[in-house]
Amino acid sequence: MMVTRAVSPFLPLCQRLLPDLPALPGRLTGISLTLLKATALEIAILAGHLLLYPYGIAQERRSGPAIPSPKTPGAAGCPESTELQTASPTPQLPTRGSPPVVLLHGFIDNRSVFLLLRRSLAQHGRHQVVSLNYSPLTCDIRTGAELLGRHIEEICARTGSEQVDVVGHSLGGLIARYYVQRLGGDARVRMLVTLGTPHAGTRVVPLANAHPIVRQMRPGSAVIEELALPSPGCRTRFVSFWSDLDRVMDPLETACLDHPDLSVQNVRVSGIGHLALPVHPAVATGIRQALDTTVPTAEKDSRADGLTVA
Numbered sequence: 001m002m003v004t005r006a007v008s009p010f011l012p013l014c015q016r017l018l019p020d021l022p023a024l025p026g027r028l029t030g031i032s033l034t035l036l037k038a039t040a041l042e043i044a045i046l047a048g049h050l051l052l053y054p055y056g057i058a059q060e061r062r063s064g065p066a067i068p069s070p071k072t073p074g075a076a077g078c079p080e081s082t083e084l085q086t087a088s089p090t091p092q093l094p095t096r097g098s099p100p101v102v103l104l105h106g107f108i109d110n111r112s113v114f115l116l117l118r119r120s121l122a123q124h125g126r127h128q129v130v131s132l133n134y135s136p137l138t139c140d141i142r143t144g145a146e147l148l149g150r151h152i153e154e155i156c157a158r159t160g161s162e163q164v165d166v167v168g169h170s171l172g173g174l175i176a177r178y179y180v181q182r183l184g185g186d187a188r189v190r191m192l193v194t195l196g197t198p199h200a201g202t203r204v205v206p207l208a209n210a211h212p213i214v215r216q217m218r219p220g221s222a223v224i225e226e227l228a229l230p231s232p233g234c235r236t237r238f239v240s241f242w243s244d245l246d247r248v249m250d251p252l253e254t255a256c257l258d259h260p261d262l263s264v265q266n267v268r269v270s271g272i273g274h275l276a277l278p279v280h281p282a283v284a285t286g287i288r289q290a291l292d293t294t295v296p297t298a299e300k301d302s303r304a305d306g307l308t309v310a
Contacts, residue, residue: 034271038245042273099163099190100128100155101291104148106170106196107213108136113169113278120284126291130155134175139212141171141223145179152179152188163190165291169278170248171217173197173240174227177257181227186236193239193290195277196246200224200254204247219254231261238264239290241277248274265290 101121103114111131118129132151138144152164166189168176173194179185180192201219208214216223242255249255256266267290272280 035245038271038273038276042275045275045279098126098128098291099161099165100130100159101126102148102152102155102164102166103129103131104166104168104172104176105131105133106168106172107217109169114167116279116281117167117284117287120281121288121291124288126288128159128161141175141178141213141216142182144175145183145185148175148179149183149185149188152185156188163188165189165191165193167193167195167278167287167291168197169195170197170274171213174199174217174223177227177238178223180236181229181231181234181262186234189236191237191239191291191293193241193287194255194257195241195283195287196243196249196255196274197240197257198249198254199227199240199257202248202250202254204250228259231259234262236262237293238262239267239287240264241267241269241283241286243269243272243274243277245270245272246274246277 103111103118105111105113110133114131118131121129130151132148134144134147152166155164156162166176168174173192174197176185176189176192177194177197177199180189198217201221201224202217203219205214209218215221218224238257240255240257242249242252244252246252246255257264267286269277269280269283269286272283277283
């Protein structure tokens with residue numbers, strides 16, 4: 001497996017949200033304060049998302065004909081990770097010849113969660129962005145992956161692109177990974193970016209086991225075991241963003257992707273929780289930089305210490 005090394009940290013979220021807050025003594029107090037602020041941010045994001053949720057229930061409308069894009073050729077524990085802390089985004093030049101971006105939401109959610117990320121991508125030259133919905137009644141990750149594959153085939157036919165990039169939040173990342181590894185989706189997905197995805201399964205909220213798809217996200221489930229099987233020659237590159245305050249991931253390191261056959265970059269996010277991953281501007285910057293990467297991970301690692309997110 002190929003990963004990048006740590007880079008210089010950025011300002012923590014608490015310094016950006018409350019810069020005038022007096023410093024509190026003690027390491028434990030500092031950690032508690034950071035957790036408190038991250039929790040408050042999660043609650044604020046949840047409230048805003050509940051207001052936007054009705055907007056995202058229906059599938060996305062396509063206005064007007066698509067502009068074809070240039071064709072792109074095919075392309076135990078937590079591993080060492082690139083460090084990402086919250087910072088203000090830096091504008092980037094539009095990327096030419098970029099494949100379409102497919103956004104896939106998490107469990108009991110819809111495409112409205114990507115409203116800010118989609119706007120950020122569009123502002124930086126990614127105009128072919130598609131947000132997909134899958135039913136909250138979906139009870140099988142494999143079924144969701146098959147549906148995703150049909151959508152991607154339609155997108156490629158409509159845009160003239162041979163490949164797409166996929167960004168999946170939480171369960172959405174697991175569905176996309178199953179499509180890539182188990183259904184031959186590596187021929188269509190150039191890069192898969194996951195945000196808080198339980199790659200090794202999560203033990204959070206045992207009572208949620210009543211839902212079949214939650215049982216599939218548990219450590220040791222048949223789906224998790226399938227994803228751990230060999231995937232020789234997988235052409236998709238993976239970037240996995242995981243947060244040190246993500247309370248949906250138990251253990252936290254389950255959001256790191258560790259597979260010997262996959263080209264992986266794990267990016268650690270400090271100071272925010274699970275719901276903030278698809279919303280926070282610093283993460284959006286990291287996603288854009290990952291999608292703009294054209295050099296294979298092995299070549300990039302030989303020349304630089306890691307991904308710089310600013």
